[in-house]
Amino acid sequence: xxxxxxxxxxxxxxxxxxxxxxxxxxxxxxxxxxxxxxxxxxxxxxxxxxxxxxxxxxxxxxxxxxxxxxxxxxxxxxxxxxxxxxxxxxxxxxxxxxxxxxxxxxxxxxxxxxxxxxxxxxxxxxxxxxxxxxxxxxxxxxxxxxxxxxxxxxxxxxxxxxxxxxxxxxxxxxxxxxxxxxxxxxxxxxxxxxxxxxxxxxxxxxxxxxxxxxxxxxxxxxxxxxxxxxxxxxxxxxxxxxxxxxxxxxxxxxxxxxxxxxxxxxxxxxxxxxxxxxxxxxxxxxxxxxxxxxxxxxxxxxxxxxxxxxxxxxxxxxxxxxxxxxxxxxxxxxxxxxxxxxxxxxxxxxxxxxxxxxxxxxxxxxxxxxxxxxxxxxxxxxxxxxxxxxxxxxxxxxxxxxxxxxxxxxxxxxxxxxxxxxxxxxxxxxxxxxxxxxxxxxxxxxxxx
Numbered sequence: 405x406x407x408x409x410x411x412x413x414x415x416x417x418x419x420x421x422x423x424x425x426x427x428x429x430x431x432x433x434x435x436x437x438x439x440x441x442x443x444x445x446x447x448x449x450x451x452x453x454x455x456x457x458x459x460x461x462x463x464x465x466x467x468x469x470x471x472x473x474x475x476x477x478x479x480x481x482x483x484x485x486x487x488x489x490x491x492x493x494x495x496x497x498x499x500x501x502x503x504x505x506x507x508x509x510x511x512x513x514x515x516x517x518x519x520x521x522x523x524x525x526x527x528x529x530x531x532x533x534x535x536x537x538x539x540x541x542x543x544x545x546x547x548x549x550x551x552x553x554x555x556x557x558x559x560x561x562x563x564x565x566x567x568x569x570x571x572x573x574x575x576x577x578x579x580x581x582x583x584x585x586x587x588x589x590x591x592x593x594x595x596x597x598x599x600x601x602x603x604x605x606x607x608x609x610x611x612x613x614x615x616x617x618x619x620x621x622x623x624x625x626x627x628x629x630x631x632x633x634x635x636x637x638x639x640x641x642x643x644x645x646x647x648x649x650x651x652x653x654x655x656x657x658x659x660x661x662x663x664x665x666x667x668x669x670x671x672x673x674x675x676x677x678x679x680x681x682x683x684x685x686x687x688x689x690x691x692x693x694x695x696x697x698x699x700x701x702x703x704x705x706x707x708x709x710x711x712x713x714x715x716x717x718x719x720x721x722x723x724x725x726x727x728x729x730x731x732x733x734x735x736x737x738x739x740x741x742x743x744x745x746x747x748x749x750x751x752x753x754x755x756x757x758x759x760x761x762x763x764x765x766x767x768x769x770x771x772x773x774x775x776x777x778x779x780x781x782x783x784x785x786x787x788x789x790x791x792x793x794x795x796x797x798x799x800x801x802x803x804x805x806x807x808x809x810x811x812x813x814x815x816x817x818x819x820x821x822x823x824x825x826x827x828x829x830x831x832x833x834x835x836x837x838x839x840x841x842x843x844x845x846x847x848x849x850x851x852x853x
Contacts, residue, residue: 658773
């Protein structure tokens with residue numbers, strides 16, 4: 405393995421090589437860039453490290469402190485930017501909260517390597533000498549595509565966020581997880597409860613889009629399944645964990661509630677995967693309360709607000725509102741028997757969500773595993789009809805406004821009600837959306853009243 409690595413070319417940008425030539429200590433590249441270079445994967449960001457603190461490097465570049473306690477800093481020339489970390493040892497408290505209690509600088513590469521998550525990310529490349537330093541056989545694991553921790557329990561017990569990083573990196577790269585590391589992750593899963601919602605959210609987003617990182621097919625699906633296998637959902641989104649083992653009608657579903665939801669993530673495009681993950685979280689409560697799941701869309705929509713909002717993972721309000729509404733309406737016209745014009749109005753009212761809703765419904769259908777889904781969904785045809793017909797998507801797209809309605813003798817709430825009814829008429833028949841025809845309709849309605 406060492407010969408293979410020595411023959412590999414680690415590309416070093418000129419600015420970084422200049423920094424290494426100036427620095428008062430050897431500068432090493434470490435982490436994902438080395439792994440990706442050896443495997444021919446797309447290059448990741450370049451992380452560098454060395455024995456000295458940033459202000460001791462004596463280099464001709466701008467140094468911007470990131471975390472003084474950890475010694476991390478950005479080194480930049482105004483165009484290129486690299487994160488520098490001094491070699492260090494860390495010790496954590498009993499909580500596994502991703503924040504070391506003690507930090508010691510001036511350590512060896514081998515000591516620094518021990519604090520790093522996994523051996524595949526613990527290979528150091530001396531920029532000037534071109535030599536690898538590999539304290540824990542990380543090069544062998546890279547070529548074997550194994551994700552392993554040199555001391556699994558120590559590594560994963562110290563910092564709970566590493567549990568999600570383990571899943572995310574395994575999914576993104578397609579690496580297998582070493583059995584001892586896997587077992588330690590299951591044993592340490594409770595450490596994830598100490599991690600802030602924001603950090604868990606960031607890792608979850610990366611897992612849900614893991615297939616986009618290096619093009620590993622269905623990497624996102626493997627990631628969410630690994631979270632299930634390791635028992636981590638309970639500490640990320642408990643409502644997702646609660647779906648595990650909840651059986652569904654075998655006439656319509658091949659999988660239990662969680663298995664179905666994870667399959668929906670598999671089939672959904674990136675923008676819809678969070679909604680696909682939680683679209684059925686209302687089912688367990690509805691089954692327990694009602695003995696059926698008829699109300700699960702409304703129940704799940706509110707649960708999603710709590711799970712994803714400020715009480716949970718603290719997603720932005722825009723994301724929470726979007727996901728919640730998608731859940732609320734994802735069962736609309738499930739039988740496919742709703743009248744065409746009624747569906748047209750529904751899609752116009754939810755136009756900003758329509759394409760995502762269609763993708764969610766299609767993914768939901770594919771994820772049943774029990775019936776053939778005919779594509780495209782009927783909503784697709786009706787959505788296209790809306791767009792191509794030039795139908796007014798919003799009330800403000802009408803050729804008249806509230807002043808015109810008021811001038812016809814309507815007041816207060818009547819004005820909006822009239823505009824809304826006119827809008828519905830024009831969605832069904834866009835040819836009505838002219839000033840002349842709309843004023844005629846208003847006049848006739850006023851006469852009838």
